[in-house]
Amino acid sequence: MGRPRTPLLSADRIADAALELVNATGGFTMPALAARLGVRPSSLYNHVAGRDAIVELLRERAMSEVELPSCDPGQPPRPWREAVADIARSYRRSYSRYPRLIPLLTAYPVNSASAITMYNTLAVTLVQAGFDHADTLRVITLIDYLVLGSALDVAAPEEPWLASAEVGPEFAAALATATPNPHRADDAFEYGLSVLLTGLEA
Amino acid sequence: MGRPRTPLLSADRIADAALELVNATGGFTMPALAARLGVRPSSLYNHVAGRDAIVELLRERAMSEVELPSCDPGQPPRPWREAVADIARSYRRSYSRYPRLIPLLTAYPVNSASAITMYNTLAVTLVQAGFDHADTLRVITLIDYLVLGSALDVAAPEEPWLASAEVGPEFAAALATATPNPHRADDAFEYGLSVLLTGLEA
DNA sequence: ACCTGAACACCGTTCAAGT
DNA sequence: ACCTGAACACCGTTCAAGT
Numbered sequence: 001m002g003r004p005r006t007p008l009l010s011a012d013r014i015a016d017a018a019l020e021l022v023n024a025t026g027g028f029t030m031p032a033l034a035a036r037l038g039v040r041p042s043s044l045y046n047h048v049a050g051r052d053a054i055v056e057l058l059r060e061r062a063m064s065e066v067e068l069p070s071c072d073p074g075q076p077p078r079p080w081r082e083a084v085a086d087i088a089r090s091y092r093r094s095y096s097r098y099p100r101l102i103p104l105l106t107a108y109p110v111n112s113a114s115a116i117t118m119y120n121t122l123a124v125t126l127v128q129a130g131f132d133h134a135d136t137l138r139v140i141t142l143i144d145y146l147v148l149g150s151a152l153d154v155a156a157p158e159e160p161w162l163a164s165a166e167v168g169p170e171f172a173a174a175l176a177t178a179t180p181n182p183h184r185a186d187d188a189f190e191y192g193l194s195v196l197l198t199g200l201e202a
Numbered sequence: 203m204g205r206p207r208t209p210l211l212s213a214d215r216i217a218d219a220a221l222e223l224v225n226a227t228g229g230f231t232m233p234a235l236a237a238r239l240g241v242r243p244s245s246l247y248n249h250v251a252g253r254d255a256i257v258e259l260l261r262e263r264a265m266s267e268v269e270l271p272s273c274d275p276g277q278p279p280r281p282w283r284e285a286v287a288d289i290a291r292s293y294r295r296s297y298s299r300y301p302r303l304i305p306l307l308t309a310y311p312v313n314s315a316s317a318i319t320m321y322n323t324l325a326v327t328l329v330q331a332g333f334d335h336a337d338t339l340r341v342i343t344l345i346d347y348l349v350l351g352s353a354l355d356v357a358a359p360e361e362p363w364l365a366s367a368e369v370g371p372e373f374a375a376a377l378a379t380a381t382p383n384p385h386r387a388d389d390a391f392e393y394g395l396s397v398l399l400t401g402l403e404a
Numbered sequence: 405a406c407c408t409g410a411a412c413a414c415c416g417t418t419c420a421a422g423t
Numbered sequence: 424a425c426c427t428g429a430a431c432a433c434c435g436t437t438c439a440a441g442t
Contacts, residue, residue: 001422002423029415030416030417031414041415042418051416
């Protein structure tokens with residue numbers, strides 16, 4: 001066929017299609033991706049170094065919509081508790097838009113520009129609130145754990161435990177309160193955020 | 203060659219070898235596994251349903267060494283804070299023995315007998331401490347997030363962020379306090395556990 | 405019962421050939 | 424510059440054939 005007059009592909013279109021496949025099936029393969037784009041697998045390599053590079057593009061997407069609180073200089077500074085909570089919620093909101101994507105990203109840490117900007121803002125807020133540098137890193141790490149854990153939770157299949165004979169009455173009663181996802185993971189995240197901030201204030 | 207007088211393989215030996223491969227390389231393939239066992243790939247299927255079944259065996263291993271606090275009936279009951287902390291630590295210790303295994307397990311939730319026993323014990327402790335059933339589930343979920351997050355953290359490659367120009371002074375100072383893993387993740391886990399328990403007491 | 409060898413469908417990637 | 428088709432090495436799995 002040769003070169004088309006206007007390119008059929010771009011890195012962006014490839015990432016779009018890959019994300020759709022991940023949302024629909026929980027993963028993607030190069031042949032499936034090519035088919036969805038109406039193209040042959042080898043064509044993808046004109047725009048992207050390989051499969052790993054596509055995963056990196058998806059990682060960027062996962063972080064791309066973190067919106068940081070705009071602090072107007074004229075305004076009185078907000079309590080650090082609220083500022084941290086807003087950042088954590090925005091982080092999680094961006095990260096949780098594509099729940100089935102998250103398991104593909106756990107191999108390496110987030111390393112995108114948006115992520116660094118967010119960590120910077122968190123660090124400024126926490127240092128201003130009086131945390132020393134070591135605790136600042138610890139708190140950022142904990143927020144990471146909370147966001148990652150609850151994001152993975154959204155995509156996890158419903159537990160078949162209820163059927164198991166080994167479940168004791170207390171745990172069974174706790175499980176009986178579980179709501180369907182994504183609500184359950186949202187709820188756990190909010191609870192965790194609240195407990196975290198309360199614990200930090202002490 | 204035909205059938206050997208004494209079997210060369212067993213599900214246990216296969217799991218052992220797979221775990222060694224995961225520890226060494228971060229993953230395993232059926233051919234590599236067979237080679238390490240001195241056998242042909244097709245032989246594995248006499249003992250194991252397939253690759254996924256091997257992953258399930260590894261999942262069992264990850265949870266297999268959770269040791270629960272033995273509560274002597276004659277003794278005065280321990281404070282729930284200590285009991286929960288002990289369980290969480292043991293959970294994490296078992297889960298973190300094979301850090302490079304954890305990323306392979308994030309697709310589905312833990313569903314082994316040891317896991318259920320641990321959740322049961324946690325639920326009993328929390329209900330006795332006065333948490334209602336919904337909060338009991340939330341706290342167990344949070345402990346899961348903390349253990350999973352810090353276990354994944356151990357295997358994560360060191361962040362190359364220090365080099366990035368986008369890192370601001372506060373975040374850079376926080377990063378400068380980072381110790382090498384696994385100490386860093388251990389430290390974050392202990393800090394998180396302490397913050398969590400403090401937050402829960404309020 | 406348990407190991408083997410050949411075979412199958414599939415995957416990620418490369419590259420010369422086309423326009 | 425960008426798509427194609429053929430090719431390569433690799434993967435997970437099956438199954439008849441051997442003992």
